[in-house]
Structures are given as C-alpha cells and as structure tokens.
Amino acid sequence: MLTLEVLNTLKEYSEKMERTVTLVLQQGEHAKRDELVQFLTDFVSVSDKLQFEQRETNGALRSPITFTLETDGKMTGIHFSGLPGGHEFNSLVLAVLQASGSSIRLDDSLQQIIRNIDEPLNFEVFISLSCHNCPDVVQSLNQFALLNPKITTETIDGGLFPELIEKRSIQGVPSVHLNGERFADGKVEVAKLVERLMARNPESAYQVTVPQLPQQDVTIVGGGPAGVAAAIYSARKGMKVTMVADRIGGQVKDTQGIENLISVVETTGPELVNALQNHMNQYEITIREHLRVERIEQGDPKTVHLSSGESFDSKTVIIATGAKWRELGIPGERENIGNGVAYCPHCDGPFFKGRDVAVIGGGNSGIEAALDLAGIVKTVTVYEFMDQFKADQVLLDQARQRDNITLLNTVATQEILAEDGKVTALQYQDRDSEEVHTQELSAVFVQIGLIPNSNFVDGLVERTSYGEIVINERGETSADGIFACGDVTTVPYKQIVVAMGEGAKASLAAFDYILKQ
The missing domain is CATH 3.50.50.60 (FAD/NAD(P)-binding domain)
Structure with a gap:
C-alpha cells in the first residue's frame, strides 16, 4: 500500500527514534480492517523500533479500525480511528517520532500550562482526509496527550463513521469534541485551544515559569x-x-x-x-x-x-x-458554523457531495471555491452583491463553462435558514426588483474577503x-x-x-x- 518512495522516507525518519513505538490495533471485524492491517504492517516494516500488534483492549479503543500508540508498554493517549492517509499521514509520522522521543513543537510556557492541567480531557477530532486544516489541529492535540497522561486525543475519519457523524450533527471539519461535547469547529490555532483550556483550568497558568526575555x-x-x-x-x-x-x-x-x-x-x-x-x-x-x-x-x-x-x-x-475571514453578519451565520456554514471549501466540501450549495462572494476566492466544489456537489450558486463580479475573467470563463455553476449578481443575502441543527436554505433579495427569494440548499460557503x-x-x-x-x-x-x-x-x-x-x-x-x- 505504501510506495517504495514513502517507505524509504519513513526509514530515514525512523533513524531519529529513541524509543520503540508499538501500534496496537483493536481486534474485531470491519470492511476496512484488512486495508488498515496492511497499511500498519508496511508502516512498521521500516525499523526495528516500530512494532505492530493486534489485541483486545477491553473497550479502550473505539472499533476494529482504531489503533493506538504505545511506548514502554503504556498507551500514549494518541488514537487513530481509520486509516490515516492523505493529509493525516504526516500526523501519524509526527506522533510516532514525538512518542519515541523527538521534541515537542510547542512553546515552553504552553507546555507547562498543558502539564499543569489536573482533570481528564478526552479529545475527539473529526477529520476528512482531504482537509488541509485538520492536521494542524490533530498534531497540536496529539502533543497535548504526550505532555499530560490525563489527556487523550482520538483522530476520527468521519467518512468511516457516518452514524457517529450523524449523531453528533457534524457538517464540517475539523470538529473537536472534548469529553463528548463540542469544543471547537474549523481551523483553530494552538493559542486558542490553550486559551479555552486555561478558561476551564485557570490554575494551570499560575505556575508557569520561563526565563524572562531581556529587552x-x-x-x-x-x-x-x-x-x-x-x-x-x-x-x-x-x-x-x-x-x-x-x-x-x-x-x-x-x-x-x-x-x-x-x-x-x-x-x-x-x-x-x-x-x-x-x-x-x-x-x-x-x-x-x-x-x-x-x-x-x-x-x-x-x-x-x-x-x-x-x-x-x-x-x-x-x-x-x-x-x-470576513463574516456576512446575517442571521443564521454564526449559529450554524460547522452545521452547514463554512469558510473552507477544501475542508468541508466533501461533506456535501451530491447536494446543492451556495458560495457568497464573487471575487477570485469565491469563484475558485465554486470551481472546486463543482466537482463534488450537485450544484453551486454564487451570490455577488455588486453589479459585476470582481473575479479575474479567466476564472469567470471557467465557471460559466460548468453546467452546475450558476452566477447571480446584484443580490443581497439576508438570512441562512436551518432546521434540526442543519442549514436548509438561503434567503436573498434581488436588489433590482427588491423581490425576496428562498433557495433550498445544504451549505453556505462564505468567501467575502478578510x-x-x-x-x-x-x-x-x-x-x-x-x-x-x-x-x-x-x-x-x-x-x-x-x-x-x-x-x-x-x-x-x-x-x-x-x-x-x-x-x-x-x-x-x-x-x-x-x-x-
């Protein structure tokens, strides 16, 4: 499954390992299990300091396609549910290297704050393998788990757990849940994650001692x-x-x-x-x-x-x-972020495969988003407030050649409608006729600048x-x-x-x- 080039690169990385890391896969049956077993077998083949075991974990792991990283016979707190390919392959490699002794890539003061947390924190990060924002969040939370034994981080491929995605009403990635409750949606920086944890554990920051920077x-x-x-x-x-x-x-x-x-x-x-x-x-x-x-x-x-x-x-x-990203500032936008309102078509587009979506904004970002989405969704409608689209002509020409892209200008979006926690329609006004329309759709991608x-x-x-x-x-x-x-x-x-x-x-x-x- 892993190419010779990838295996050779892995072998070079594994030479930096200080401790043995064991990838432990939960026993059981699953349609994707054989593929995952082959992937993990190939992965550990590059070094004697990498091992692979299949065993019963007595409920510690979610499913037969969930595996964890162990060092010195103990779980690190880092779990993966699904096959970490695509953008998440780097997350697995980095987790293995850091579990084996490579340095944690966090500021010393932040490391102290994480170590000082004194309550169990179980993070679940729902991702898609096409999401380019997800690895940053995954890699940050994996480091949290390595710093504090009270913290676990499970990376979950939403495409392999549709029932869980439906149960949690997740319509965008990354989606971070903490102890079973939604904690953060979309691209979220380490600084913001730490600030939210400090709000839960204010005492964790009191004991931070780092050398004072000179002037x-x-x-x-x-x-x-x-x-x-x-x-x-x-x-x-x-x-x-x-x-x-x-x-x-x-x-x-x-x-x-x-x-x-x-x-x-x-x-x-x-x-x-x-x-x-x-x-x-x-x-x-x-x-x-x-x-x-x-x-x-x-x-x-x-x-x-x-x-x-x-x-x-x-x-x-x-x-x-x-x-x-600039927000629209209309009713239904903030309330539905992660539930059909999104700002990253690359990350969240796959969740709306075969459905109708909207892109707000007729500049380069908006038209590029429409072109990206057109290959995934059923239809894309682009809404532009001004009389003319601001995108480059070459992009507009490409969009007009696509049968499933509709361009609407001189329109004002008024409200994003939702039912049962999911976006269902967009209300907008034709600025010339002043007639108000409601278009049924499943997602609104906002691309109106910064x-x-x-x-x-x-x-x-x-x-x-x-x-x-x-x-x-x-x-x-x-x-x-x-x-x-x-x-x-x-x-x-x-x-x-x-x-x-x-x-x-x-x-x-x-x-x-x-x-x-």
Whole structure:
C-alpha cells in the first residue's frame, strides 16, 4: 500500500527514534480492517523500533479500525480511528517520532500550562482526509496527550463513521469534541485551544515559569509574509528580535496555489511557509509561536503582554497580524458554523457531495471555491452583491463553462435558514426588483474577503472603521515607536509580495527610529 518512495522516507525518519513505538490495533471485524492491517504492517516494516500488534483492549479503543500508540508498554493517549492517509499521514509520522522521543513543537510556557492541567480531557477530532486544516489541529492535540497522561486525543475519519457523524450533527471539519461535547469547529490555532483550556483550568497558568526575555530592540507581532520579512530584515541589522505569532505563515499556510510571487513560477502555501521558516532559522530570531499578544503598553520601552501571562520590554513593535475571514453578519451565520456554514471549501466540501450549495462572494476566492466544489456537489450558486463580479475573467470563463455553476449578481443575502441543527436554505433579495427569494440548499460557503486582526491594539493606534491600522509611507502608526505592515494595515492590494515589501520597509523604519533615540 505504501510506495517504495514513502517507505524509504519513513526509514530515514525512523533513524531519529529513541524509543520503540508499538501500534496496537483493536481486534474485531470491519470492511476496512484488512486495508488498515496492511497499511500498519508496511508502516512498521521500516525499523526495528516500530512494532505492530493486534489485541483486545477491553473497550479502550473505539472499533476494529482504531489503533493506538504505545511506548514502554503504556498507551500514549494518541488514537487513530481509520486509516490515516492523505493529509493525516504526516500526523501519524509526527506522533510516532514525538512518542519515541523527538521534541515537542510547542512553546515552553504552553507546555507547562498543558502539564499543569489536573482533570481528564478526552479529545475527539473529526477529520476528512482531504482537509488541509485538520492536521494542524490533530498534531497540536496529539502533543497535548504526550505532555499530560490525563489527556487523550482520538483522530476520527468521519467518512468511516457516518452514524457517529450523524449523531453528533457534524457538517464540517475539523470538529473537536472534548469529553463528548463540542469544543471547537474549523481551523483553530494552538493559542486558542490553550486559551479555552486555561478558561476551564485557570490554575494551570499560575505556575508557569520561563526565563524572562531581556529587552528587545524590535518585537514583531504576527508570523505571515510581512512579519517574516520584518524579522529577517531586523535580524540582519543586528537587532535583538522576537516574533510572537499564532503560527508561522498566517493565512498563507491555507492557500493551495500561489502563482504570483515574482520569481517563483508556482508554489503552495505550505511550501512557502516552510521556506519562510527555513529563512528565519538562518538568523538569531527568538520565535514565540502559538502565543498571542494580549496588549501592548505604550512607553519607553513598550511592554508586550502575552496570552501565557508573560510580559517583556521592547524598544519598538511591528504589528503584522494580518487578517481573518470576513463574516456576512446575517442571521443564521454564526449559529450554524460547522452545521452547514463554512469558510473552507477544501475542508468541508466533501461533506456535501451530491447536494446543492451556495458560495457568497464573487471575487477570485469565491469563484475558485465554486470551481472546486463543482466537482463534488450537485450544484453551486454564487451570490455577488455588486453589479459585476470582481473575479479575474479567466476564472469567470471557467465557471460559466460548468453546467452546475450558476452566477447571480446584484443580490443581497439576508438570512441562512436551518432546521434540526442543519442549514436548509438561503434567503436573498434581488436588489433590482427588491423581490425576496428562498433557495433550498445544504451549505453556505462564505468567501467575502478578510477582516484585520487588530482588536488587541484598539485605543493604542489609529484604525479605520474597517479595523485597518492607519500607517504612513514608512509604516509608522499614530503611536510613537509602533509600526505596522501587511494585510492588517491601510496599504491597498492585499498580496503576498506586497506584504513582504511592507514588512521590510517597516523593519528599516524601526531601525532608523532606534538610531535616532
């Protein structure tokens, strides 16, 4: 089942293993069991430090296609229900390596918070093998299980457990359930997961002790293209640099195809993020990933307060926090996220195979989403508020050639309707005739652009009514010594190449500021 190329790569990875890891499969019968047995047999064949056993676990594992990872004869708390192929293959490989002794990829302060949790936490992560957002969530929660014996994480392939999907009313992935109750839906960063756990266990953060960072010359908030460019330029100037970010790469990590980064003919979001990370690793940059900046205290120096409870001083701050998906703001949207309202067609499209769906937004993202969905669903209707679609002509031409894509412009969406916890229809108004229509459908994919991640600096720097941070030609904000760059600012044209240039510019401006002090 696993190709020779994959097996050779696995063999190279297995050479880093420090302890033996046993993959234990629950006994029983299932239509997919033989396929899973062959997969696991091939997987462990690359190293003596990998073993495979089939045995009765007395209810510890869900089904005959559920297996767990054991080290030193004890369960690690990491379970997989289904065959972890597709995007989840990397999750299995990483779990095995970390269970065998490889380092946990979490900030030290977050590791302490997880270790301090003193209640049983049983996570279930419902995924699809085509979901590119799911592995990040799975891999984060697997690390939680390795850090704390009271935590378990089970990754469940929703396509193999339809009755459970129906029972839990799951219509989008990833969907995280904790102790049997819904905990988080969709793409959720480690920082957000930890914050929610801290809210349940506030005492877990009290005992966090990490070395105090010395005063920094520049602190970059955000790890997307703008933030990475700012960090590299600052480090090259010999400044003490710290980056604080939810995740390296930001929104770019979720982009499937990139063809407009000059000198790079074609790449993907994950590939570009790896390149950004590798470039930063060439310099002395302190990276505090999976953390948020809660607030910045203005002064000389400024004080940066983190979500972990830590704080440190910095001569300057560069805000590069980017943007997130913009919501419609109509009734039925937030209430039905994960139940038919989605923002990621790649992740959630397969759940609506053979059904009617809507895409809201006629820009490039909206039309690209419609084209992606058209190969899976029965019909796609695209709704655009303006008189004309904003997407590139080449995309519109492709959409009009598809028999199951309908394009509607000059319409205003009014409400998303649902019954029994599932989306059933979309109500919209024709802006010319003012006639109101209701279209029956199963899902609404929202693709109407981005909103700046700037709430944490509300009152500190000037922002527009849309939340964009106002900057001048040097990237300076209204607050002395605080700069901003990228999609979070008023700079037009939210593009990767533009963000990189803006990050470099903000860094140079911060360097000049320090020289003049």
